[in-house]
Amino acid sequence: MLLDSVLLRQATIDAFRKLNPKEQIKNPVMFVVLVGTILTAVSFSTNVIRGNFSAFELQICLWLFFTLMFANFAEALAEGRGKAQAESLKRMRTATIARRLSGDDHEESVNAGLLKTGDRVICESGDIIPGDGEVVEGIASVDESAITGESAPVIRESGGDRSAVTGGTRVISDRIVVRITAEQGRSFLDRMIGLVEGARRQKTPNEIALSLVLSGLTIIFVLAVTTLKLFADYSAREAGQDMSSVVTLPILISLLVCLIPTTIGGLLSAIGISGMDRMIRKNVIATSGRAVEAAGDVDVLLLDKTGTITFGNRMATEFIPVPGVPVQTLAETAQLASLSDETPEGRSIVVLAKERFGLRAETLPPHLARFVPFSAQTRMSGVDVLESAEPVRTLRKGSGDAIRKHIEENGGTWPSEIDPIMDRVSKSGGTPLVVAEEHFVLGVVHLKDVVKGGIKERFAQLRSMGIRTIMVTGDNPLTAASIAAEAGVDDFMAQASPEAKLNRIRQEQANGHLVAMTGDGTNDAPALAQADVGVAMNTGTQAAREAGNMVDLDSNPTKLIEVVETGKQLLMTRGALTTFSVANDVAKYFAIVPAMFSALYATAVSTGPLAQLNIMRLESPQSAILSAVIFNALIIVALIPLALKGIKYRPMGAEAVLRRNLFVYGFGGLVTPFVGIKLIDILVTRLGLIS
């Protein structure tokens, strides 16, 4: 991906385009390099006109130019990757014909571009949905792979939380009427394209602060180098020497460019762009770089229980018969009663009976059974076993209340032994499902929310990173507590209403925490907007998607954890490269300063005393300076992959992460240039680049 030749070519072209001073001034560090390059070029040309061609000055000039180009290239490459993605999105936007319904439900064909908010359009199987909207009528399966990359179609229906559709997606079955909610150019797709392209990318708060510091450092180095000329002149006068051939403009500029933080200055925006890009690769669109940064700072996660912590479906885990009933009988009855039940719960009962007792549910032939589906009125389901069209066995399962009503209506009595069993199941966080045959209660099936494997370890990791997890669920406190304990979350909110969620977020924020959450329903919108990082599910409503500052195209609530990790990785990368860049300076001083002044107080037989500071034993003053400048340029290229990929992220506590990064990038930043400059110096000398 990094070495895609099309991308590289485009980035090279863009790198030239970015040489425009209007572009460069946005980055003060690189602007200084630009000015320095121009001054060096002028100095070189003037000398040429005067008849003094200096290969050394030419090389300095070229490498300064390369420094500039490499930085531009890094930024262009980061942008290019986003642009490529945007191109594929743009193709979806190409002229769609919409079937608009006029006031009297008459259908007319119009260009999708002319649709207004509030227009209603018909979409049938095969049609491209012409714009963002809400399903107002019907149900359909929609292929959203163009946006999400997920090939399985999703269901969109009127009302509820699955009513939002996105322009550019395709209906693959049935027919829906969509009310358009976003005008052309403002649609979700448009916003995504804008974001991905980085067209509306603004510097994040942390980038602004860092740029300020980098500018400050640049200013002081400009002063240090400018005044150095005057100090050098004084020293030369005092020593009675002519140093004008040593302390030249190109050499002073070389020193300056080596000292100012060009590494981080050149890579800063590439790091930011690629951070957003990494989010996109995880199928999360962040509406701003600020949101990605905030993700790194998040220390409280509000996680929906369903789908994130548990599989979302309760599953049968135990058969508990009332005294006197063999457990096998209970299992067999429950299995039979569930045979026609296609819900995950029903299926899990069939599976459990098979696993525990080897009961192979022979499918009842349809003429021997009448299935009773679950209904909201009876709140039970089951099966009637028929013999010659007459029911001989009535098998039912359902909630305690429903079954009690059922058997009492049929003249049975509610056994007192059942209550403690149901209590026990409830207290352990499960749901008791009562099984009855005729008017006899056989026992209870223990339905339980099953916690996802590995989630506990994940939360422990988050805890070590200083992130608190709060499980949000509509369950009663008892159930919630038990699942919370099993999953290892730090806290939970039971019977959580959207208001309670919103209040909890505000309360956490008032205590200084930064909160991230996911949401999909319209009633999640206020909480999504309040949260520092609100990840809306792509399957969610338009309101939810508008409220959050990120959209997860996969609609996978577990993604929140990855979002936080990506944010942290971005910040770490920025910090690591800043540290590296600043630490680099030490070696460059030791390369250039002795080189500049080794002739000071030199005698006919020996070099000047400051040559002793040439601890790298660089070949000659010119090769030392050239090597430092070359190193300074090449290190930018060498770090581009790191800037784009981000430094390796490890879920560890801050202290451990810091020590590690400090060693690699701080100590590494100190040592690398000593080695690098020395090697380049050897090469420069061997190649005879310095006469």
Next chain:
Amino acid sequence: MTTNDFLQIGALIAALIVLTPLLGRFCYSILTGRGAKVLRPFRILERLTYKICGIDADVEMGWKQYASALLLFNLGGFVVVYLLQMLQQFLPLNPQNLSAPSWHLAFNSAVSFVTNTNWQAYAGETTLSYLTQMVGLTVQNFVSAATGIAAMAALARGISRKTSGTLGNFWTDMTRSTIHILLPLAVIWTLILVGQGVVQNLEGYQSATTIEGKEQVLPMGLAASQIAIKQLGTNGGGYFNSNSTHPYENPTPISNWFEALAILMLPAALVYTFGLMVGSRKHAWVLYGVMMLMLIVLIGISAYAEFSNNSALGVAHLEGKETRFGIVNSIIWSNFTTVASNGSVNAMHSSLSPIAGGIAMFNIMLGEIIFGGVGAGMYGMILFVLLAVFLAGLMVGRTPEYFGKKIEALEMRWTTIPIILPSALILIGAAIACSTSAGLSSLANRGPHGLSEILYAFTSASGNNGSAFAGLNANTPFYNITLGLCMLLARFGVILPVLIVAGSLANKKSTPMTAGSFSTEGMTFGLILIATILIVGALTFFPVLALGPIIEHLLMLAGTTF
């Protein structure tokens, strides 16, 4: 070096460490008004001050108010000191009938004492009347130090307060620091010094006939009281021209020990005070450890340079040093006085070996953050702490925060400016001086040593240190004006940003520390801080130091001196 030399260094540092928590806790109780135990007369004096000045001690101020009060107070101080000098011949207590100095010298001296620099382009005994010294300079010795303490207290409050608009009350901070911290200590030190033979009288200068039969004038005056506060308040402006090398200013090894201790005692204690105020003694000890480590290393390098054999001068040369103190006490002092913004001397820094003199200069260039000036060292260090937190803090994967406060663009702008401003002033000032005849004509020596003389003067002024390298005739319009401006900008160009940062931090809410937060309480942070100080604060000066002290040292090893 002998065992005795090590013992002398060790005894001073041990005393410093023992005093730190004691005095630090006391300062904390004074600045916060929590459980302060002070003697009745001082309490009465405090109340009286409030009554006379119409101060409501409990009114809280926002950063703008606090800063305005601070600037106004210092402007007033400047005007008073300036006028006292210009009018001294019409005022009482002038037995020598000294006339007014030149306007630029008066400007320079007034700025110098108001900014806690105490650079002295004048010679005290031949320029200033007793009244000017007492009412002008001694008073400024107290209040300029108290200004530093006040600014530090305001910063500490900004860090510890959450979503608050205020930083305390400037007038209360000034009054309490002066009356309860500086005054009692000054009384004690005055008594110690008088006991050792430092003069303290209002008589005219005495004449004596020496054994050689020559006439000698012995200057008199209220020396002990001014010397006590000059040491305690990191002022450094000597009563006599030769400062603490003068036998009436620093007569014995005992007076020398107490004067040296007094240089760093309060700055060190205030590190602890700061820790208590922000609620983390651990953080304070980390900062203290960084300062102490750097101090010991710097003394070590100076000692190495002084004691190492050199062909040009022979071993352990004493030229320019006091024989009653010896080499070790001279370099202890040269380091103490430059890491703190004290500026008093007990040996001529120009006479130190090139490296030891360079270290003295380097200490100031670092920004005087190794204990530093009273209060000023601490807030200066916090600027570097903020920078270190900002640069390295990202590496834990969170945006940088200090005590839970987010460090953002505003803080970074006002952290970067005061960090680079003094450096900029040093470089620009010295560069102008060594390229103009106005600057060069004052030099006593040539070559790299001449560069050091110029560089030292601008370093001393821009670091608000005030010590002189000697060898440079600083009482010229050029130096008086440029150095005066450096002192002014370096003092208030730092205090003001510090108060802005304090105000901004006070306004923020605080994120609770978690396992994922960047900790400023451990060794790792200490290491990061040292690296930041050396790379950002010091490396800027590497080229110019190479042309000054370093090349001079190397040339000296080769047998050339200047």
